[in-house]
Amino acid sequence: MGLHQSELHSLLLLPLHLVVWLYSLLSFLPWYYFTGAGEKRTRATRVKARSTSGRTEGPYRCVDRFQSLATEDFPGKDTLDKLFQQAVQRFGDSDCLGTREVLSEENEPQPSGKVFKKLILGEYCWLSYQQVDSVVSYMGSGLAALGQQSKSMVAIFCETRAEWMISAQACFRYNFPLVTFYATLGEEAVAFGLNETGVTHLITSTELLETKLKGVLSQIPKLKHIISVDQRRVSTEGYPPGLAIHSMASVQELGSQPDNCDPQPSDLAVVMYTSGSTGRPKGVMVIHSNLTAGMTGQCERIPGLGPKDTYIAYLPLAHVLEMTAEISCMAYGCPIGYSSPQTLSDQSTKIKRGSRGDSSVLKPTLMAAVPVRRLLGGRVRLMLSGGAPLSSATQRFMNICFCCPVGQGYGLTETCGAGTITEVADNSTGRVGAPVICCEVRLRDWLEGGYTNQDKPHPRGEILIGGPNITMGYYRNESNCQDYFVDEKGQRWFCTGDIGEIHPDGCLQIVDRKKDLVKLQAGEYVSLGKVEAALKNCSLIDNICAYANSEQNYVISVVVPNQKMLTELARQRGVKGSWEEVCTHPAMEEVVLKEIKEVATSIKLQRFEIPVKVHLSPEPWTPETGLVTDAFKLKRKELKNHYLQHIERMYGRP
Known part of the structure; x- marks a missing residue:
C-alpha cells in the first residue's frame, strides 16, 4: 500500500x-x-526594590542601595559648578557642546501653494570642555559687571541650544540662581514669572524677544538688562526706556576678570517654572544638592555612560529631564549635539528634501524623549522616555523599531526628575521601573478613589517620593506647598497625586491620578486618566481627552484621530472632502466610537467609564497650541474651553 x-x-x-x-x-x-x-534574563526577573519596613505601603528602596540613599555621584562634588570643573579637568580638549552650522535658508513651495522655510545645514561645530569653561567664566563675570549680585536671580527664556547650557553653567558658577521658562510658554505666563521673581537680567533669543516678549516688557518694571544669545544685533527701537539690550558676546567681553563665587550645596540653583496642567505656572525651588542627588539616581540606570557616547539634545532645556540629562552628560564626558524637533530627522519640517537631519549627521547613542514625538536615530543604544507613561503597545513598538532598550522614567520637577527608572535588562512593558538609588517610594491609601495598600494582586495608593532629591517647594507660593512634608527623620517627601501599584519585584506602575477623578450624577467615580490610558490602544486614536460632568451620567471624549488610518476608512466608506470635513462627518465619528467601545470592552472598562459620544479634532495637540504641557500632559481646563461648543453639543445642549 x-x-x-x-x-x-x-x-x-x-x-x-x-x-x-x-x-x-x-x-x-x-x-x-x-x-x-x-x-x-536573571537580571530582568530579579527583585529590584523592596520595602524597608516590611509593610506593603513601603517605603520601597532599590536593593542596590538599600542601607542609605545616594546624594552625589562623585565624592566631594556636591554642587553643579564643581561637577563641571571636574569634567573640564578630566576631558579638557574633548568635544563638549556641538551646533550645526547654518549655511543658508531657502523657501520651498509646496503642492498646496504654501511656502515653507527650509535650512541647509553643515556639519557640527564643537566647543571643547576647556573652551566652554572659558566662555562660562567670561559670561558669569560679564553678568557681574552688569550689576548682577551673588544669590540674585537670572532668568532664561530660550530654545534648547548650546548658549542655554553655557548661560546656566555661568549662573551655577557665580551663584546666580537660574529662573527657567519653557520657550513655548505664553507671554503673560512669562511676565508673571519674571515679576514674581523680580529678576533684573534676562537671557533670551532674538526671535522670542521680538515675537513674545516685546509686547509685555512694559509690564515688567524691574527688568533692566536683556542678553540676546544670537549673533545679530537687536534694534532697541520700540523697547521701554531704561531697558538695555546686549549681545551675549558683548557681555562676555565685559568679563575680563573671571572670579568664582563658590556656591554651597544648600544654595538655590534653579527656580524652574512648570508649564502646569492647570492655573498659573509654579516656580519650583531647586538647590544644588537636590540636583546632584537626582542626577546620581538617573546616571546609575545608564550603564557605561561616558566619552564614547554622544547625546542628541532637542527637548526643552527648561524641562527637568532634559536639563539634568545634559548636565550629567557633561559630567561624564559625553559630547552633546544640539538639535530641534524641526531638524531632528531627514524628514523634519525645516530640513530641505534630500538633505540630512541632525540625527543622521550626529549619529547619537543616547537620547531622551517624551511620548507623542516622532523619534529617529542612527546608533542609538538607549532611549529614556519621561513626561507621561508609555502604553505597553507603544513601548514594545519603539523597542522593535529602534532595536534598542526604551526605558521609562517616572519623576517630576519637584523631585528633580528622579523617582523610578526601568533597568536596561528589564524587558517588561507598561511599568516605570524601581526607585532610583537617591530616593524611596511609599504608597498612601486613597480611600475615596478605592486604592489601598491591601489591594490584590498588588498594593496600590498615592505615590509619595522621599529623599535628598526632593526640592524646597514653590517660590512665593505657600498655598501650594502642602504637597511637601518632612518626616520624623528629617527627610523631605513629595506627594505626587499619581496613583501607582507596586509589583512583586519592586517595580512601579502608574494606574491613575487623583485630579482625574470625576463623580457622575449616579454616584459612580470615573478616572479620566485611566480611560484615556486604556483608549490610547485604539489604532484610530493618536490622542484623547475624556471628559465628564458631575451633572451628567455618561462620559464623552475629544479625539485626535490617526490621519492615515481614518482617511483610508473614509475612502472605503465614500466620505470625501478635506481632513477637516472627514473629521466632522457623522459617519466617521460613528466609526471611531465603535472602535472605542470594542477596545474598552476587550480591556474590561466598566460600562459607565466608556465614552458614549466623541468629537474628532483635525488639529494635533502640541505645546504650541497651548492644549498640552511641554511634557505633553493634557491641559484639561484649556481643552475644555477650546472644545466647549462640542462638549455642550455632546451633552445635548443647543
Missing part, C-alpha cells in the same frame, strides 16, 4: 527540519554564551 501524499510530503521535508534544528542548536549555544542572555 503506497504512502499517503501528506506522509510523503513530511518525509521529504524531514532532512530540512533536521538541518534547521541542528543549525538552531549550534547557533543558540554560542549566542546564549557570548551575549550573556542568561545573565540578562
Whole structure:
C-alpha cells in the first residue's frame, strides 16, 4: 500500500527540519554564551526594590542601595559648578557642546501653494570642555559687571541650544540662581514669572524677544538688562526706556576678570517654572544638592555612560529631564549635539528634501524623549522616555523599531526628575521601573478613589517620593506647598497625586491620578486618566481627552484621530472632502466610537467609564497650541474651553 501524499510530503521535508534544528542548536549555544542572555534574563526577573519596613505601603528602596540613599555621584562634588570643573579637568580638549552650522535658508513651495522655510545645514561645530569653561567664566563675570549680585536671580527664556547650557553653567558658577521658562510658554505666563521673581537680567533669543516678549516688557518694571544669545544685533527701537539690550558676546567681553563665587550645596540653583496642567505656572525651588542627588539616581540606570557616547539634545532645556540629562552628560564626558524637533530627522519640517537631519549627521547613542514625538536615530543604544507613561503597545513598538532598550522614567520637577527608572535588562512593558538609588517610594491609601495598600494582586495608593532629591517647594507660593512634608527623620517627601501599584519585584506602575477623578450624577467615580490610558490602544486614536460632568451620567471624549488610518476608512466608506470635513462627518465619528467601545470592552472598562459620544479634532495637540504641557500632559481646563461648543453639543445642549 503506497504512502499517503501528506506522509510523503513530511518525509521529504524531514532532512530540512533536521538541518534547521541542528543549525538552531549550534547557533543558540554560542549566542546564549557570548551575549550573556542568561545573565540578562536573571537580571530582568530579579527583585529590584523592596520595602524597608516590611509593610506593603513601603517605603520601597532599590536593593542596590538599600542601607542609605545616594546624594552625589562623585565624592566631594556636591554642587553643579564643581561637577563641571571636574569634567573640564578630566576631558579638557574633548568635544563638549556641538551646533550645526547654518549655511543658508531657502523657501520651498509646496503642492498646496504654501511656502515653507527650509535650512541647509553643515556639519557640527564643537566647543571643547576647556573652551566652554572659558566662555562660562567670561559670561558669569560679564553678568557681574552688569550689576548682577551673588544669590540674585537670572532668568532664561530660550530654545534648547548650546548658549542655554553655557548661560546656566555661568549662573551655577557665580551663584546666580537660574529662573527657567519653557520657550513655548505664553507671554503673560512669562511676565508673571519674571515679576514674581523680580529678576533684573534676562537671557533670551532674538526671535522670542521680538515675537513674545516685546509686547509685555512694559509690564515688567524691574527688568533692566536683556542678553540676546544670537549673533545679530537687536534694534532697541520700540523697547521701554531704561531697558538695555546686549549681545551675549558683548557681555562676555565685559568679563575680563573671571572670579568664582563658590556656591554651597544648600544654595538655590534653579527656580524652574512648570508649564502646569492647570492655573498659573509654579516656580519650583531647586538647590544644588537636590540636583546632584537626582542626577546620581538617573546616571546609575545608564550603564557605561561616558566619552564614547554622544547625546542628541532637542527637548526643552527648561524641562527637568532634559536639563539634568545634559548636565550629567557633561559630567561624564559625553559630547552633546544640539538639535530641534524641526531638524531632528531627514524628514523634519525645516530640513530641505534630500538633505540630512541632525540625527543622521550626529549619529547619537543616547537620547531622551517624551511620548507623542516622532523619534529617529542612527546608533542609538538607549532611549529614556519621561513626561507621561508609555502604553505597553507603544513601548514594545519603539523597542522593535529602534532595536534598542526604551526605558521609562517616572519623576517630576519637584523631585528633580528622579523617582523610578526601568533597568536596561528589564524587558517588561507598561511599568516605570524601581526607585532610583537617591530616593524611596511609599504608597498612601486613597480611600475615596478605592486604592489601598491591601489591594490584590498588588498594593496600590498615592505615590509619595522621599529623599535628598526632593526640592524646597514653590517660590512665593505657600498655598501650594502642602504637597511637601518632612518626616520624623528629617527627610523631605513629595506627594505626587499619581496613583501607582507596586509589583512583586519592586517595580512601579502608574494606574491613575487623583485630579482625574470625576463623580457622575449616579454616584459612580470615573478616572479620566485611566480611560484615556486604556483608549490610547485604539489604532484610530493618536490622542484623547475624556471628559465628564458631575451633572451628567455618561462620559464623552475629544479625539485626535490617526490621519492615515481614518482617511483610508473614509475612502472605503465614500466620505470625501478635506481632513477637516472627514473629521466632522457623522459617519466617521460613528466609526471611531465603535472602535472605542470594542477596545474598552476587550480591556474590561466598566460600562459607565466608556465614552458614549466623541468629537474628532483635525488639529494635533502640541505645546504650541497651548492644549498640552511641554511634557505633553493634557491641559484639561484649556481643552475644555477650546472644545466647549462640542462638549455642550455632546451633552445635548443647543
